[in-house]
Each structure stands twice: as structure tokens, then as C-alpha cells.
Amino acid sequence: MGDTLPDFAAVVAAAGRLKGRVRRTPVMHADRFDERAGRRVVFKCENLQTGGAFKYRGALNALLTLPPDAGITRVATHSSGNHGTALALAARSLGLECTVVVPAGAARPKVAAIEAAGGRIVHCEAGTAAREAALAALLAREPAHVVHPYDDADVIAGQGTAALELLSEPMDFDTVIAPVGGGGLIGGTALVARGLLGECTVIAAEPAAADDAFRSFTSGRRVGVGATDTIADGLRASIGVRNFELLRRDVDEVVTVSEAEIVAAMRLVLEDLKLLIEPSSAVAVAAVLSRRATRLGEQVGVILSGGNIDLDQCPFLAGRA
Amino acid sequence: MGDTLPDFAAVVAAAGRLKGRVRRTPVMHADRFDERAGRRVVFKCENLQTGGAFKYRGALNALLTLPPDAGITRVATHSSGNHGTALALAARSLGLECTVVVPAGAARPKVAAIEAAGGRIVHCEAGTAAREAALAALLAREPAHVVHPYDDADVIAGQGTAALELLSEPMDFDTVIAPVGGGGLIGGTALVARGLLGECTVIAAEPAAADDAFRSFTSGRRVGVGATDTIADGLRASIGVRNFELLRRDVDEVVTVSEAEIVAAMRLVLEDLKLLIEPSSAVAVAAVLSRRATRLGEQVGVILSGGNIDLDQCPFLAGRA
Numbered sequence: 001m002g003d004t005l006p007d008f009a010a011v012v013a014a015a016g017r018l019k020g021r022v023r024r025t026p027v028m029h030a031d032r033f034d035e036r037a038g039r040r041v042v043f044k045c046e047n048l049q050t051g052g053a054f055k056y057r058g059a060l061n062a063l064l065t066l067p068p069d070a071g072i073t074r075v076a077t078h079s080s081g082n083h084g085t086a087l088a089l090a091a092r093s094l095g096l097e098c099t100v101v102v103p104a105g106a107a108r109p110k111v112a113a114i115e116a117a118g119g120r121i122v123h124c125e126a127g128t129a130a131r132e133a134a135l136a137a138l139l140a141r142e143p144a145h146v147v148h149p150y151d152d153a154d155v156i157a158g159q160g161t162a163a164l165e166l167l168s169e170p171m172d173f174d175t176v177i178a179p180v181g182g183g184g185l186i187g188g189t190a191l192v193a194r195g196l197l198g199e200c201t202v203i204a205a206e207p208a209a210a211d212d213a214f215r216s217f218t219s220g221r222r223v224g225v226g227a228t229d230t231i232a233d234g235l236r237a238s239i240g241v242r243n244f245e246l247l248r249r250d251v252d253e254v255v256t257v258s259e260a261e262i263v264a265a266m267r268l269v270l271e272d273l274k275l276l277i278e279p280s281s282a283v284a285v286a287a288v289l290s291r292r293a294t295r296l297g298e299q300v301g302v303i304l305s306g307g308n309i310d311l312d313q314c315p316f317l318a319g320r321a
Numbered sequence: 322m323g324d325t326l327p328d329f330a331a332v333v334a335a336a337g338r339l340k341g342r343v344r345r346t347p348v349m350h351a352d353r354f355d356e357r358a359g360r361r362v363v364f365k366c367e368n369l370q371t372g373g374a375f376k377y378r379g380a381l382n383a384l385l386t387l388p389p390d391a392g393i394t395r396v397a398t399h400s401s402g403n404h405g406t407a408l409a410l411a412a413r414s415l416g417l418e419c420t421v422v423v424p425a426g427a428a429r430p431k432v433a434a435i436e437a438a439g440g441r442i443v444h445c446e447a448g449t450a451a452r453e454a455a456l457a458a459l460l461a462r463e464p465a466h467v468v469h470p471y472d473d474a475d476v477i478a479g480q481g482t483a484a485l486e487l488l489s490e491p492m493d494f495d496t497v498i499a500p501v502g503g504g505g506l507i508g509g510t511a512l513v514a515r516g517l518l519g520e521c522t523v524i525a526a527e528p529a530a531a532d533d534a535f536r537s538f539t540s541g542r543r544v545g546v547g548a549t550d551t552i553a554d555g556l557r558a559s560i561g562v563r564n565f566e567l568l569r570r571d572v573d574e575v576v577t578v579s580e581a582e583i584v585a586a587m588r589l590v591l592e593d594l595k596l597l598i599e600p601s602s603a604v605a606v607a608a609v610l611s612r613r614a615t616r617l618g619e620q621v622g623v624i625l626s627g628g629n630i631d632l633d634q635c636p637f638l639a640g641r642a
Contacts, residue, residue, distance in 0.1 A: 026347050028369065047595045048349065109592075267632065271430075274368045274628035276595040307595035311588065 005242055006153040008195025011160035011188055014061045018161055021064075021093075022057050025049050025162070027169050033272040037288050041300045043269075044166035047277050047307025051113070053234075054162045054305050055086035055149075058184055061158030062147045063090050073097060076144035078124070078131035080233050081110025082306050083149035088119030099144060101134045103127065107233050107278075108310045127227040128238045150182030151240025160188025166301050167196050174297030179283040179305055180204040180213040180254065181235030183243025189303060190250035201252045201295045205287035207232045208256040213239045217247055217254045231259055234280035234306060255293045261286040266314070269304070281305045326563055327474040329516025332481035332509055335382045339482055342385075342414075343378050346370050346483070348490050354593040358609050362621045364590075365487035368598050368628025372434070374555075375483045375626050376407035376470075379505055382479030383468045384411050394418060397465035399445070399452035401554050402431025403627050404470035409440030420465060422455045424448065428554050428599075429631045448548040449559045471503030472561025481509025487622050488517050495618030500604040500626055501525035501534040501575065502556030504564025510624060511571035522573045522616045526608035528553045529577040534560045538568055538575045552580055555601035555627060576614045582607040587635070590625070602626045 029042045046054035066072055076099040077087050084100035091098035098119045102111055103126045114121055124134030135146065148155060162185070167173055176193050180186040186204045193200040206213050210232070212225035216239055224238035239247065247254075257265075262279050265286035269277050277285070281304040287293065288300060350363045367375035387393055397420040398408050405421035412419035419440045423432055424447045435442055445455030456467065469476060483506070488494055497514050501507040507525045514521040527534050531553070533546035537560055545559035560568065568575075578586075583600050586607035590598050598606070602625040608614060609621060 052595070270597050271632060274373070274597040276591050276597065311592060 004153050006157040008191045010157035014157040015161045017064050030272040039298045044303045047304050051085045051089050052308040053082035055082040057161050058155035058158035059086035060090040062154040065154045072145045074144040077147050078135045079149050080106045084114040085117050088117035092118045110308050150184030156184050156187040159184045160192050163189040163192040172299050173301050175201045175300040177203045177284045178303040180206050182237040183239040187243045187246035194250050203293050204251050204254045205284040206256050211256050214254040214256050232279040232283050255287040257286040276307050277304050278306045278309045325474050327478040329512045331478035335478040336482045338385050351593040360619045365624045368625050372406045372410050373629040374403035376403040378482050379476035379479035380407035381411040383475040386475045393466045395465040398468050399456045400470050401427045405435040409438035413439045431629050471505030477505050477508040480505045481513050484510040484513040493620050494622050495620045496522045497622045498524045498605045499624040501527050503558040504560040508564045508567035515571050524614050525572050525575045526605040527577050532577050535575040535577050553600040553604050576608040578607040597628050598625050599627045599630045
């Protein structure tokens with residue numbers, strides 16, 4: 001299942017599978033934010049999802065689609081944090097063991113959360129190549145079922161269920177925006193926008209400091225990103241193969257934002273919506289505020305992907321604990 | 322109406338009046354917070370209410386109960402912030418003018434919010450006596466209908482609607498906690514706990530640095546508080562006459578917390594629930610975490626009163642904007 005390209009029906013099936021197992025997170029808005037943005041903007045609060053990020057949807061969907069007779073007892077992945085926590089939580093709920101390869105530079109609370117969820121951690125250098133090499137080395141030592149953080153049809157379908165809930169709200173969405181890193185969230189979101197609404201503009205938001213999706217989208221050829229120090233730690237991965245196919249086919253535009261714009265957006269969401277979001281989520285918010293997209297509409301849905309940050313490290317939240 | 326002592330029926334009537342006009346704010350929880358607290362704790366998110374605080378409920382209820390034929394075109398109050406914003410918003414929604422007496426030391430964004438809501442501001446010194454004197458002087462110049470921030474039956478009844486929503490959730494509440502300043506929120510909350518649940522323990526949480534409610538409750542005589550610099554800027558007022566009657570009759574315990582406990586609680590709510598709350602809200606959270614209450618149960622409802630803070634002034638959120 002995980003090897004094919006998912007479709008809208010796969011997202012709907014995932015939603016049925018996940019019902020009662022993932023939180024139907026709230027959808028929020030704030031008049032003051034709308035004034036700043038010059039349009040109606042509603043936020044899907046996946047920062048309030050189990051594990052503090054949308055990742056639980058994809059990880060759990062991937063595990064729930066495993067053949068029951070395959071005898072799988074151990075799962076593994078590489079992750080800068082949220083997918084690792086999500087997979088550990090999903091594995092624990094199903095009685096499986098979980099090991100997570102974590103690259104250097106991962107946010108400290110995310111690593112702690114993986115451990116708190118019962119996941120075993122293996123450290124590696126930063127960057128997609130190093131992550132994959134470390135995972136391969138791990139598997140050579142101890143076989144496990146790998147759940148890729150984004151380049152997997154079941155993971156993408158699971159992530160799409162957030163957009164399915166959002167775009168089912170009673171509002172005439174003309175635009176939906178999600179951040180893009182590896183591309184699991186934007187891939188699932190695009191499937192839903194096309195399958196459910198058809199005419200909705202789909203915008204992927206990316207840090208300019210890790211703009212492989214932008215360059216891939218523009219050039220038509222999937223390019224990777226090396227080690228990057230964007231504050232949006234969840235978006236440092238290179239876009240996946242399946243994810244690039246969906247990006248190319250179903251996404252209308254990729255907008256890049258600066259590090260300063262990301263930090264400013266985090267702060268505005270805290271002020272206006274009283275919500276703590278992580279920098280990766282703020283990338284999508286910053287894309288709205290920048291008005292840089294050529295097809296940004298008037299009724300915008302934004303997926304807030306997660307809320308796991310180290311308060312002591314946050315640029316405007318200096319630690320004095 | 323505003324001069325009598327409100328009852329549970331008044332809260333139910335207020336809920337009917339406010340339906341569709343105030344937000345039914347979400348009720349949230351976090352497993353991680355429950356682990357810290359050693360019990361189940363759910364939060365009523367009035368920081369997400371219109372105006373960023375529960376105050377909109379009471380202010381709007383007070384204006385909606387005005388006789389339509391009284392010819393009132395101007396309202397006024399004194400407020401350290403949230404009630405002022407709430408009254409200005411409620412007045413604007415009904416086509417009335419609003420003036421707010423604001424004491425020195427009020428949080429900057431709260432003052433800005435009053436102005437943004439169309440309220441006119443008159444400054445005065447800090448402290449209950451100074452606030453009342455300045456309001457009296459204002460009224461001598463220009464007559465207006467005064468909506469007291471807490472010592473008013475319609476205001477108390479309106480504030481109680483937050484607890485009515487919270488305690489109607491499908492959970493076996495054995496404890497409800499709200500902060501106490503002037504006593505509008507705790508008064509309405511206590512009415513609901515008694516009227517709806519009967520057996521529920523009602524705990525008022527107060528900063529030790531402004532412990533007039535604690536001293537009044539303990540001594541049986543209403544005592545005032547002078548100017549205080551507790552970080553919980555919404556709780557600097559002295560408890561009102563009606564509010565003290567309800568406190569004495571329907572509240573089981575008053576718990577005081579330190580300034581450091583307040584700050585730590587703000588941070589934990591941000592980390593665990595991804596929610597920004599103001600220090601006054603954190604007082605109730607700190608009361609739970611302190612385990613200082615003798616009758617703290619296992620199924621606890623906490624009212625998060627508001628979320629309006631100056632991020633640049635917040636102790637662990639130092640400004641580098």
C-alpha cells in the first residue's frame with residue numbers, strides 16, 4: 001500500500017480508520033488576525049493533536065493498514081521529532097516496539113517526547129542522506145518495519161485527514177495553505193482540496209532557507225536540500241518522490257518565507273489566537289501574511305502543523321526559567 | 322436587577338440571552354498536564370472568548386438586561402483592562418458609547434484593546450479607591466450608565482455562563498476552580514456548581530500578593546486590598562459586596578499562590594496545552610499544581626479566564642521583537 005501514489009479515496013478511508021483514535025482538532029480564527037491579513041483566515045489546530053502535531057494521523061494510519069498476519073512487532077523511522085513521537089505513540093497504542101533515528105539539531109523537547117512515548121532513540125548527523133544511512137545501518141542490525149515520515153502513501157493519506165476535517169467546515173474556502181518539508185502534509189492536503197472542493201487554490205509554504213520544494217516545483221525536477229539551519233526544524237527534509245508527484249500535479253503555488261517572517265508569524269498567532277505554534281507551522285501563516293502568493297483568495301484555510309517548541313530556544317521567548 | 326444577589330436561574334437566563342452572541346469556547350486537556358497534576362484537569366478556554374477573556378459574557382449580559390425604553394446611550398466603567406474591552410465591545414455591538422477608567426499599571430495591550438474596541442479611556446491612579454473616585458468624577462461631568470466590573474448581579478450571572486458550559490461537559494466533575502479578583506467569575510461559577518452539580522467542590526484561587534478574598538473568607542468580614550503589584554493584573558481589585566456574599570456562601574476554599582507559581586503555571590500551560598494565558602488565569606492553574614487545597618478532587622475543571630498579555634513584559638517571554 002505505502003508504495004503507490006495515494007488518492008482522495010485513500011484519505012477518506014484513512015479518516016474512517018482513524019475515527020475516534022485521533023483528535024478532531026478545533027478550527028479557530030481571530031478577527032484581529034483577519035484584519036492583519038486582509039481576508040478571512042481559519043486555522044486547523046493540529047498543534048493540539050495527540051503528540052502535538054498532525055504526524056500522529058499518518059503514523060497511525062500506516063500502522064493500522066499493516067496486514068495483521070505479517071507478524072510485525074517492531075517499527076522504525078527517521079525523524080527530526082514530530083513523526084518520531086507520533087510513530088512511538090501509535091506503536092505503543094498497538095503494542096509494537098519503536099526505534100527512531102534522530103538527526104543532530106532536532107528540538108530538545110521533541111526528542112524528550114519521543115522517549116516519553118516509549119520510543120528508542122538512535123542519533124545521527126543532520127541531513128536527509130545521513131538520516132537514511134543511519135536508518136539503513138539500524139535495520140541491518142535489527143529488522144523492523146519502516147514507516148517513512150512522508151514518502152509513503154498511507155502516511156500521506158493519513159495526513160490528509162486534517163485537511164478533510166478543515167475543508168468540511170461550513171465556509172467557502174477558496175485557498176488552503178500548508179507547510180511543505182518532506183511533503184506528507186501538503187500531499188494529503190492537495191488530494192483533499194482537489195477531491196472535495198475541486199476549485200480551491202492549494203499553496204505550499206516553505207522556508208526560503210530550505211527551498212527544495214520551491215526549486216523542484218519551479219524546475220519540474222525533484223531536487224534535494226542539504227543540511228540547513230532554518231528555525232522551522234520540521235521542514236528541513238527534502239521532498240519525497242510521491243510527495244513531489246502530488247506537489248507537481250495538485251499544488252498551485254509554492255511560496256517561500258524568510259526566517260524573520262517565520263518568527264513574526266509565530267508571535268502574531270500567539271497574540272491574536274493565543275496559540276503556541278512551532279516555527280514549521282508559522283511558515284504557512286507567514287505565507288498568508290506576506291501576500292506573496294499570486295492566487296491567495298479571500299477565504300483561507302491554514303493548517304497549523306504542530307506546537308512543539310523549546311521555549312528556551314525560541315527567538316522571542318528567551319528563557320529565564 | 323444589578324443590585325440584587327443573583328441565583329442559578331439568573332445564570333441560566335443569561336446563557337439564553339447570550340446564546341449566539343458569545344463564543345462557546347473550547348474545553349481542552351492534555352495528558353501531560355494531567356500527569357503533572359496527578360489528576361484529570363480540563364480547561365475552559367475563555368482566553369479564546371471575544372475580547373480574549375470571560376468578561377464579555379458579563380458585560381454583554383448587563384447591557385442586554387437594560388430596559389429598552391430607558392434611553393441609555395452611554396455606558397462607563399472602571400477596569401484594569403479586560404472588563405473595559407468587554408464593555409466597549411458589547412456597547413459597540415448595541416450602538417452605545419463607552420468610557421473606561423483605567424488605573425495606572427494596566428497591561429499595555431489591554432489598554433490598546435479598549436481603544437481598538439471603540440472605548441474612550443480616562444486614566445487614574447492604581448487601587449480600588451482611586452478607580453471609584455475617578456469614575457465618580459467622570460459621571461459628575463457626563464452622566465452614563467455604569468456597568469461595574471464585578472459587583473453587579475447581571476455581570477455575575479453572565480460570568481457564570483462559562484462554568485455552565487464547562488460543567489455541562491460529559492465528565493464527573495468533583496472540583497471547579499476559578500481565579501478571584503473582584504469576584505465576578507468565582508461568584509457565577511459557584512452559583513453554577515451549586516445549582517447544576519450540588520456536590521462539586523468550589524475553589525477560588527488568588528495571588529498571595531493580593532489576598533483580600535482569602536482574608537475576607539477566613540475572617541468572615543470583607544476586607545479590601547490596597548495597590549498591589551501582583552503580575553496577575555486582572556486580580557488586583559478588592560472583592561465586591563455581592564461577590565463576597567457568594568464567596569462566603571458557595572465557595573469551599575480559597576487557595577493563594579505565589580508570583581513564581583503563577584509564572585511557572587503560565588509556562589506549563591503554554592508547553593502542555595499550547596495555549597497562551599494571562600497571569601490571572603495562571604493563578605487557578607497554579608492552585609491545582611500546588612495541591613495546596615485540602616479538598617482538591619480527581620476530576621477538576623479550571624476556568625482559564627483570559628489570554629491578554631504583553632509578550633514583551635512577560636517574565637519568561639522576554640521581548641526581542
